[in-house]
Amino acid sequence: TGHHDIDASALIIEENKTLREPPPSSSLVFGHSFADHMLAVNWNGATGWAAPRIQPYGPLTLDPSSVIFHYAPSLFEGMKAYKDVEGRVRLFRPDMNMKRMNTSAERMALPTFSGKELTKLIAKLVSLDSNWIPSEPGYSLYIRPTLIGTQAALGVHPANDALLFVISSPVGPYYKTGFKPVALEADPSLVRAWPGGVGQYKLGANYGPGIRVQMEAAKRGYQQNLWLFGEEHWLTEVGTMNLFVALKRDDGSTELVTPPLNGTILPGVTRDSILGLARDHVSKKAPIEGLPDNLVVSEREINMGEIIKASEKGSLIEMFGAGTAAIVSPVDRVGFKGRDIQIPAGEEGAGPIAKAMLKSITDIQLGRVNHPWSVLV
Ligand code: PLP
Ligand code: COI
Numbered sequence: 001t002g003h004h005d006i007d008a009s010a011l012i013i014e015e016n017k018t019l020r021e022p023p024p025s026s027s028l029v030f031g032h033s034f035a036d037h038m039l040a041v042n043w044n045g046a047t048g049w050a051a052p053r054i055q056p057y058g059p060l061t062l063d064p065s066s067v068i069f070h071y072a073p074s075l076f077e078g079m080k081a082y083k084d085v086e087g088r089v090r091l092f093r094p095d096m097n098m099k100r101m102n103t104s105a106e107r108m109a110l111p112t113f114s115g116k117e118l119t120k121l122i123a124k125l126v127s128l129d130s131n132w133i134p135s136e137p138g139y140s141l142y143i144r145p146t147l148i149g150t151q152a153a154l155g156v157h158p159a160n161d162a163l164l165f166v167i168s169s170p171v172g173p174y175y176k177t178g179f180k181p182v183a184l185e186a187d188p189s190l191v192r193a194w195p196g197g198v199g200q201y202k203l204g205a206n207y208g209p210g211i212r213v214q215m216e217a218a219k220r221g222y223q224q225n226l227w228l229f230g231e232e233h234w235l236t237e238v239g240t241m242n243l244f245v246a247l248k249r250d251d252g253s254t255e256l257v258t259p260p261l262n263g264t265i266l267p268g269v270t271r272d273s274i275l276g277l278a279r280d281h282v283s284k285k286a287p288i289e290g291l292p293d294n295l296v297v298s299e300r301e302i303n304m305g306e307i308i309k310a311s312e313k314g315s316l317i318e319m320f321g322a323g324t325a326a327i328v329s330p331v332d333r334v335g336f337k338g339r340d341i342q343i344p345a346g347e348e349g350a351g352p353i354a355k356a357m358l359k360s361i362t363d364i365q366l367g368r369v370n371h372p373w374s375v376l377v
Helices: 094-107 115-128 208-219 269-282 304-313 352-365
Strands: 037-044 053-056 074-076 079-083 089-092 140-149 161-171 182-186 224-229 234-238 241-248 254-258 295-299 316-323 327-336 339-342 374-376
Touching (some): 053 115, 089 352, 094 115, 094 140, 115 140, 241 269, 241 352, 269 295, 304 327, 304 339, 316 352, 327 352
Parallel strands (some): 182 224, 182 327
Antiparallel strands (some): 037 161, 074 140, 079 140, 140 161, 224 234, 241 316, 316 327, 327 339
Protein backbone atom coordinates (compact mmCIF):
# COMPACT_ATOMS: atom_id res chain seq x y z
CA THR A 1 0.00 0.00 0.00
CA GLY A 2 1.02 3.60 -0.59
CA HIS A 3 2.75 5.90 1.82
CA HIS A 4 0.06 8.20 3.16
CA ASP A 5 -2.56 6.89 5.57
CA ILE A 6 -5.95 8.57 5.76
CA ASP A 7 -5.40 11.91 7.52
CA ALA A 8 -8.51 13.54 8.96
CA SER A 9 -6.63 16.81 9.53
CA ALA A 10 -6.21 17.18 5.73
CA LEU A 11 -10.01 17.23 5.24
CA ILE A 12 -11.36 19.53 2.52
CA ILE A 13 -15.02 20.51 2.88
CA GLU A 14 -17.14 21.58 -0.06
CA GLU A 15 -20.52 22.45 1.39
CA ASN A 16 -23.69 21.59 -0.49
CA LYS A 17 -25.32 24.84 -1.64
CA THR A 18 -28.66 23.23 -2.44
CA LEU A 19 -29.60 21.67 0.88
CA ARG A 20 -32.68 19.45 0.78
CA GLU A 21 -35.39 18.96 3.38
CA PRO A 22 -35.15 15.51 5.03
CA PRO A 23 -38.35 13.51 4.38
CA PRO A 24 -40.86 13.23 7.23
CA SER A 25 -39.76 10.40 9.51
CA SER A 26 -43.07 8.57 9.12
CA SER A 27 -42.43 8.12 5.37
CA LEU A 28 -38.90 6.68 5.61
CA VAL A 29 -38.10 3.49 3.71
CA PHE A 30 -34.78 1.80 4.65
CA GLY A 31 -31.95 3.19 2.53
CA HIS A 32 -34.06 5.23 0.09
CA SER A 33 -33.09 8.81 0.96
CA PHE A 34 -29.63 10.21 1.51
CA ALA A 35 -28.22 13.12 3.48
CA ASP A 36 -26.83 16.22 1.74
CA HIS A 37 -23.13 15.33 2.01
CA MET A 38 -20.82 12.39 1.39
CA LEU A 39 -17.22 11.66 2.29
CA ALA A 40 -14.81 10.56 -0.42
CA VAL A 41 -11.16 9.53 -0.11
CA ASN A 42 -9.15 8.41 -3.14
CA TRP A 43 -6.29 5.96 -2.91
CA ASN A 44 -3.48 5.24 -5.32
CA GLY A 45 -0.82 2.56 -5.03
CA ALA A 46 2.04 5.00 -5.54
CA THR A 47 0.95 7.82 -3.25
CA GLY A 48 -1.44 6.26 -0.74
CA TRP A 49 -4.57 7.96 0.59
CA ALA A 50 -5.27 11.45 -0.79
CA ALA A 51 -6.78 14.32 1.23
CA PRO A 52 -10.31 13.35 2.37
CA ARG A 53 -13.19 15.39 0.92
CA ILE A 54 -16.65 16.08 2.23
CA GLN A 55 -18.72 17.10 -0.79
CA PRO A 56 -22.35 17.28 -1.93
CA TYR A 57 -23.99 13.84 -2.22
CA GLY A 58 -24.03 12.93 -5.89
CA PRO A 59 -23.12 10.50 -8.67
CA LEU A 60 -19.64 9.06 -9.19
CA THR A 61 -17.90 9.07 -12.55
CA LEU A 62 -16.05 5.85 -13.32
CA ASP A 63 -14.59 4.26 -16.45
CA PRO A 64 -16.58 1.29 -17.78
CA SER A 65 -13.30 -0.64 -17.53
CA SER A 66 -13.08 0.01 -13.76
CA VAL A 67 -12.38 -3.25 -11.94
CA ILE A 68 -15.40 -2.73 -9.67
CA PHE A 69 -17.73 -3.51 -12.59
CA HIS A 70 -15.93 -6.68 -13.59
CA TYR A 71 -14.46 -8.50 -10.59
CA ALA A 72 -16.46 -6.90 -7.76
CA PRO A 73 -13.71 -5.56 -5.48
CA SER A 74 -16.30 -3.95 -3.20
CA LEU A 75 -16.89 -4.05 0.54
CA PHE A 76 -19.00 -2.09 2.95
CA GLU A 77 -20.00 -1.43 6.53
CA GLY A 78 -23.29 -0.63 8.21
CA MET A 79 -23.38 1.51 11.35
CA LYS A 80 -25.68 4.14 12.85
CA ALA A 81 -25.63 7.65 14.32
CA TYR A 82 -28.21 8.52 16.96
CA LYS A 83 -29.55 11.71 18.51
CA ASP A 84 -29.39 11.10 22.24
CA VAL A 85 -31.83 12.21 24.94
CA GLU A 86 -30.05 15.59 25.09
CA GLY A 87 -29.93 16.08 21.32
CA ARG A 88 -26.24 15.17 21.04
CA VAL A 89 -24.97 12.87 18.27
CA ARG A 90 -23.64 9.42 19.13
CA LEU A 91 -22.09 6.50 17.26
CA PHE A 92 -22.27 2.89 18.47
CA ARG A 93 -18.98 0.96 18.63
CA PRO A 94 -17.46 2.56 15.49
CA ASP A 95 -14.12 0.89 16.27
CA MET A 96 -15.72 -2.49 15.54
CA ASN A 97 -16.89 -1.39 12.09
CA MET A 98 -13.47 0.09 11.30
CA LYS A 99 -11.73 -3.11 12.32
CA ARG A 100 -14.07 -5.27 10.23
CA MET A 101 -13.77 -2.95 7.24
CA ASN A 102 -9.98 -3.24 7.34
CA THR A 103 -10.25 -7.03 7.62
CA SER A 104 -12.50 -7.06 4.52
CA ALA A 105 -10.12 -4.71 2.67
CA GLU A 106 -7.16 -6.92 3.38
CA ARG A 107 -8.97 -10.02 2.08
CA MET A 108 -10.09 -8.18 -1.06
CA ALA A 109 -6.57 -6.82 -1.80
CA LEU A 110 -7.90 -3.29 -1.30
CA PRO A 111 -5.99 -0.71 0.78
CA THR A 112 -6.29 -0.63 4.56
CA PHE A 113 -6.37 2.57 6.60
CA SER A 114 -6.43 4.05 10.09
CA GLY A 115 -9.83 3.32 11.59
CA LYS A 116 -9.35 6.18 14.06
CA GLU A 117 -8.90 8.70 11.24
CA LEU A 118 -11.93 7.40 9.31
CA THR A 119 -14.02 7.54 12.49
CA LYS A 120 -13.04 11.22 12.92
CA LEU A 121 -14.14 11.90 9.34
CA ILE A 122 -17.43 10.04 9.80
CA ALA A 123 -18.03 12.09 12.97
CA LYS A 124 -17.43 15.25 10.95
CA LEU A 125 -19.78 14.08 8.19
CA VAL A 126 -22.66 13.23 10.52
CA SER A 127 -22.19 16.49 12.45
CA LEU A 128 -22.48 18.45 9.22
CA ASP A 129 -25.63 16.48 8.28
CA SER A 130 -26.98 16.23 11.83
CA ASN A 131 -30.34 17.61 10.68
CA TRP A 132 -30.69 14.30 8.82
CA ILE A 133 -30.58 12.27 12.06
CA PRO A 134 -34.19 11.72 13.07
CA SER A 135 -34.66 12.21 16.79
CA GLU A 136 -37.75 10.08 17.39
CA PRO A 137 -36.95 6.99 19.50
CA GLY A 138 -35.99 4.05 17.29
CA TYR A 139 -34.95 6.30 14.41
CA SER A 140 -31.35 6.89 13.37
CA LEU A 141 -29.00 7.77 10.54
CA TYR A 142 -27.71 4.61 8.85
CA ILE A 143 -24.10 5.12 7.74
CA ARG A 144 -22.69 3.20 4.80
CA PRO A 145 -18.87 3.29 4.46
CA THR A 146 -17.91 1.62 1.18
CA LEU A 147 -14.58 0.77 -0.44
CA ILE A 148 -14.23 -0.11 -4.13
CA GLY A 149 -11.40 -0.79 -6.56
CA THR A 150 -11.61 1.79 -9.36
CA GLN A 151 -8.58 1.16 -11.55
CA ALA A 152 -9.48 1.30 -15.24
CA ALA A 153 -7.91 -2.00 -16.29
CA LEU A 154 -9.19 -5.49 -17.05
CA GLY A 155 -6.33 -7.49 -15.60
CA VAL A 156 -7.18 -9.62 -12.60
CA HIS A 157 -4.65 -8.10 -10.22
CA PRO A 158 -4.72 -5.85 -7.15
CA ALA A 159 -6.38 -2.52 -7.99
CA ASN A 160 -3.92 0.35 -8.14
CA ASP A 161 -6.70 2.88 -7.61
CA ALA A 162 -9.45 2.71 -5.01
CA LEU A 163 -12.19 4.93 -3.64
CA LEU A 164 -13.50 4.93 -0.10
CA PHE A 165 -16.78 6.78 0.29
CA VAL A 166 -19.33 7.21 3.06
CA ILE A 167 -23.00 8.04 2.51
CA SER A 168 -25.80 8.15 5.07
CA SER A 169 -29.52 7.55 5.11
CA PRO A 170 -32.18 8.38 7.73
CA VAL A 171 -33.97 5.20 8.82
CA GLY A 172 -36.89 4.28 11.02
CA PRO A 173 -37.30 1.45 13.52
CA TYR A 174 -37.65 -1.97 11.95
CA TYR A 175 -40.87 -2.55 13.84
CA LYS A 176 -42.97 0.62 13.86
CA THR A 177 -45.98 -0.97 15.55
CA GLY A 178 -44.46 -3.57 17.83
CA PHE A 179 -42.50 -6.71 16.93
CA LYS A 180 -43.49 -8.79 13.93
CA PRO A 181 -41.77 -12.18 14.08
CA VAL A 182 -40.49 -13.60 10.80
CA ALA A 183 -40.70 -17.06 9.25
CA LEU A 184 -37.49 -18.61 7.88
CA GLU A 185 -36.95 -21.17 5.17
CA ALA A 186 -34.03 -23.54 5.77
CA ASP A 187 -33.10 -25.16 2.46
CA PRO A 188 -30.04 -27.41 2.87
CA SER A 189 -29.27 -27.20 -0.85
CA LEU A 190 -28.35 -23.50 -0.55
CA VAL A 191 -25.04 -22.35 0.95
CA ARG A 192 -24.09 -18.78 1.88
CA ALA A 193 -20.49 -19.38 2.94
CA TRP A 194 -18.07 -22.25 3.33
CA PRO A 195 -14.77 -23.01 5.07
CA GLY A 196 -11.99 -21.25 3.24
CA GLY A 197 -14.51 -18.90 1.61
CA VAL A 198 -15.29 -15.25 2.34
CA GLY A 199 -18.46 -15.37 4.46
CA GLN A 200 -16.68 -13.73 7.39
CA TYR A 201 -15.97 -10.59 5.36
CA LYS A 202 -18.47 -7.91 4.47
CA LEU A 203 -17.93 -8.08 0.71
CA GLY A 204 -20.61 -6.75 -1.65
CA ALA A 205 -20.29 -10.00 -3.61
CA ASN A 206 -21.65 -11.98 -0.62
CA TYR A 207 -25.02 -10.22 -0.81
CA GLY A 208 -26.19 -10.14 -4.45
CA PRO A 209 -26.56 -13.93 -4.70
CA GLY A 210 -28.82 -14.01 -1.59
CA ILE A 211 -31.50 -11.83 -3.17
CA ARG A 212 -32.85 -14.53 -5.48
CA VAL A 213 -32.90 -16.99 -2.58
CA GLN A 214 -34.98 -14.61 -0.48
CA MET A 215 -37.38 -14.02 -3.40
CA GLU A 216 -37.93 -17.77 -3.73
CA ALA A 217 -38.50 -18.17 0.02
CA ALA A 218 -40.98 -15.26 -0.07
CA LYS A 219 -43.06 -17.05 -2.72
CA ARG A 220 -43.60 -19.82 -0.18
CA GLY A 221 -44.46 -17.43 2.65
CA TYR A 222 -41.08 -17.13 4.38
CA GLN A 223 -39.58 -13.65 4.90
CA GLN A 224 -35.97 -14.77 5.19
CA ASN A 225 -33.84 -17.81 4.70
CA LEU A 226 -31.99 -19.64 7.40
CA TRP A 227 -28.57 -20.44 5.98
CA LEU A 228 -27.44 -23.98 6.79
CA PHE A 229 -24.08 -25.58 6.17
CA GLY A 230 -23.02 -29.16 5.54
CA GLU A 231 -24.50 -32.63 5.82
CA GLU A 232 -25.26 -32.07 9.49
CA HIS A 233 -27.29 -28.96 8.66
CA TRP A 234 -25.42 -26.57 10.94
CA LEU A 235 -27.26 -23.27 11.45
CA THR A 236 -25.17 -20.27 10.42
CA GLU A 237 -27.03 -17.00 9.75
CA VAL A 238 -30.52 -15.60 9.16
CA GLY A 239 -30.77 -13.66 5.90
CA THR A 240 -28.21 -10.91 6.54
CA MET A 241 -28.19 -11.26 10.32
CA ASN A 242 -26.46 -13.35 12.97
CA LEU A 243 -28.50 -16.01 14.72
CA PHE A 244 -29.38 -16.61 18.36
CA VAL A 245 -31.32 -19.57 19.79
CA ALA A 246 -32.48 -20.01 23.40
CA LEU A 247 -32.93 -23.50 24.82
CA LYS A 248 -34.29 -24.71 28.16
CA ARG A 249 -31.89 -27.22 29.70
CA ASP A 250 -32.71 -30.20 31.91
CA ASP A 251 -31.16 -28.48 34.96
CA GLY A 252 -33.60 -25.59 34.58
CA SER A 253 -31.09 -23.13 33.15
CA THR A 254 -31.55 -21.29 29.86
CA GLU A 255 -28.83 -21.59 27.23
CA LEU A 256 -28.36 -18.73 24.77
CA VAL A 257 -26.59 -20.17 21.73
CA THR A 258 -24.98 -18.45 18.74
CA PRO A 259 -22.81 -20.16 16.13
CA PRO A 260 -19.06 -19.60 16.63
CA LEU A 261 -16.92 -17.38 14.38
CA ASN A 262 -15.54 -20.32 12.40
CA GLY A 263 -14.96 -18.45 9.15
CA THR A 264 -18.44 -18.84 7.69
CA ILE A 265 -20.12 -16.32 10.01
CA LEU A 266 -19.95 -12.54 9.75
CA PRO A 267 -18.56 -11.19 13.05
CA GLY A 268 -21.54 -8.94 13.80
CA VAL A 269 -21.26 -5.93 16.09
CA THR A 270 -24.76 -6.66 17.39
CA ARG A 271 -23.83 -10.32 17.94
CA ASP A 272 -20.75 -9.29 19.92
CA SER A 273 -22.79 -6.76 21.92
CA ILE A 274 -25.47 -9.32 22.82
CA LEU A 275 -22.80 -11.80 23.91
CA GLY A 276 -21.06 -9.13 26.00
CA LEU A 277 -24.26 -7.96 27.67
CA ALA A 278 -25.40 -11.53 28.34
CA ARG A 279 -22.01 -12.42 29.87
CA ASP A 280 -22.08 -9.31 32.08
CA HIS A 281 -25.54 -10.41 33.21
CA VAL A 282 -24.28 -13.91 34.03
CA SER A 283 -21.26 -12.60 35.97
CA LYS A 284 -23.61 -10.16 37.78
CA LYS A 285 -21.40 -7.26 36.66
CA ALA A 286 -24.45 -5.70 34.99
CA PRO A 287 -27.64 -7.72 35.55
CA ILE A 288 -30.36 -7.15 32.93
CA GLU A 289 -34.02 -7.12 33.85
CA GLY A 290 -36.00 -9.74 31.95
CA LEU A 291 -33.11 -12.15 31.40
CA PRO A 292 -33.24 -15.50 33.23
CA ASP A 293 -31.15 -15.66 36.43
CA ASN A 294 -29.55 -18.93 35.44
CA LEU A 295 -28.42 -18.07 31.94
CA VAL A 296 -25.65 -19.92 30.12
CA VAL A 297 -24.01 -18.19 27.14
CA SER A 298 -22.64 -20.47 24.42
CA GLU A 299 -20.79 -19.82 21.19
CA ARG A 300 -21.15 -23.28 19.74
CA GLU A 301 -22.33 -25.20 16.69
CA ILE A 302 -26.01 -26.07 16.60
CA ASN A 303 -27.74 -28.10 13.89
CA MET A 304 -31.27 -28.75 12.65
CA GLY A 305 -31.34 -32.12 14.40
CA GLU A 306 -30.91 -30.40 17.76
CA ILE A 307 -33.49 -27.74 16.85
CA ILE A 308 -36.07 -30.40 15.91
CA LYS A 309 -35.38 -32.42 19.06
CA ALA A 310 -35.67 -29.31 21.25
CA SER A 311 -38.88 -28.32 19.50
CA GLU A 312 -40.40 -31.78 20.13
CA LYS A 313 -39.36 -31.65 23.80
CA GLY A 314 -40.71 -28.13 24.23
CA SER A 315 -37.27 -26.81 25.14
CA LEU A 316 -36.85 -24.52 22.12
CA ILE A 317 -37.89 -21.26 23.69
CA GLU A 318 -36.67 -18.45 21.46
CA MET A 319 -34.94 -17.70 18.17
CA PHE A 320 -33.91 -14.31 16.75
CA GLY A 321 -31.68 -12.64 14.21
CA ALA A 322 -29.30 -9.85 15.28
CA GLY A 323 -27.92 -7.02 13.15
CA THR A 324 -27.46 -3.26 12.99
CA ALA A 325 -30.57 -2.55 10.92
CA ALA A 326 -33.17 -4.35 13.08
CA ILE A 327 -31.06 -4.91 16.23
CA VAL A 328 -33.13 -8.03 16.96
CA SER A 329 -35.59 -9.82 14.69
CA PRO A 330 -37.69 -12.54 16.39
CA VAL A 331 -38.40 -15.78 14.50
CA ASP A 332 -41.63 -17.75 14.99
CA ARG A 333 -41.37 -20.47 12.33
CA VAL A 334 -38.70 -22.42 10.45
CA GLY A 335 -39.58 -24.39 7.33
CA PHE A 336 -37.29 -27.38 6.82
CA LYS A 337 -37.72 -30.43 4.56
CA GLY A 338 -41.40 -29.79 3.93
CA ARG A 339 -42.53 -29.16 7.48
CA ASP A 340 -42.72 -26.16 9.78
CA ILE A 341 -41.12 -25.94 13.20
CA GLN A 342 -43.04 -23.49 15.37
CA ILE A 343 -41.08 -21.30 17.75
CA PRO A 344 -42.69 -19.42 20.61
CA ALA A 345 -42.34 -15.67 20.04
CA GLY A 346 -44.16 -14.40 23.12
CA GLU A 347 -47.41 -12.47 23.31
CA GLU A 348 -45.80 -9.23 22.13
CA GLY A 349 -44.13 -10.93 19.15
CA ALA A 350 -40.72 -11.27 20.81
CA GLY A 351 -39.36 -13.54 23.51
CA PRO A 352 -37.91 -12.23 26.78
CA ILE A 353 -34.26 -12.42 25.67
CA ALA A 354 -34.81 -10.56 22.38
CA LYS A 355 -36.85 -7.92 24.21
CA ALA A 356 -34.29 -7.45 26.99
CA MET A 357 -31.42 -7.22 24.49
CA LEU A 358 -33.22 -4.69 22.32
CA LYS A 359 -33.85 -2.52 25.36
CA SER A 360 -30.30 -2.77 26.72
CA ILE A 361 -28.72 -1.98 23.36
CA THR A 362 -31.02 0.95 22.54
CA ASP A 363 -30.55 2.37 26.06
CA ILE A 364 -26.80 2.46 25.36
CA GLN A 365 -27.15 3.77 21.80
CA LEU A 366 -29.40 6.63 22.92
CA GLY A 367 -27.24 7.50 25.92
CA ARG A 368 -30.00 6.64 28.41
CA VAL A 369 -27.31 4.69 30.27
CA ASN A 370 -23.61 5.47 30.23
CA HIS A 371 -21.53 2.90 28.42
CA PRO A 372 -18.13 3.03 26.66
CA TRP A 373 -19.73 1.52 23.51
CA SER A 374 -21.60 4.76 22.87
CA VAL A 375 -19.29 7.42 21.44
CA LEU A 376 -20.22 11.11 21.52
CA VAL A 377 -19.47 12.88 18.25
N1 PLP B 1 -24.45 -11.21 9.14
C1 PLP B 1 -24.44 -10.65 7.91
C2 PLP B 1 -24.25 -11.53 6.73
C3 PLP B 1 -24.60 -9.25 7.78
O1 PLP B 1 -24.59 -8.67 6.59
C4 PLP B 1 -24.79 -8.48 8.94
C5 PLP B 1 -25.07 -7.05 8.82
O2 PLP B 1 -24.56 -6.15 8.74
C6 PLP B 1 -24.78 -9.10 10.18
C7 PLP B 1 -24.60 -10.47 10.24
C8 PLP B 1 -24.92 -8.31 11.43
O3 PLP B 1 -23.77 -7.55 11.68
P1 PLP B 1 -23.84 -6.21 12.52
O4 PLP B 1 -24.43 -6.56 13.83
O5 PLP B 1 -22.43 -5.76 12.61
O6 PLP B 1 -24.71 -5.28 11.74
C1 COI C 1 -28.00 -5.44 9.13
O1 COI C 1 -27.71 -4.33 9.55
O2 COI C 1 -28.43 -6.33 9.86
C2 COI C 1 -27.85 -5.74 7.71
O3 COI C 1 -27.86 -6.87 7.38
C3 COI C 1 -27.71 -4.63 6.77
C4 COI C 1 -27.97 -5.01 5.33
C5 COI C 1 -28.59 -3.85 4.61
C6 COI C 1 -26.71 -5.48 4.68
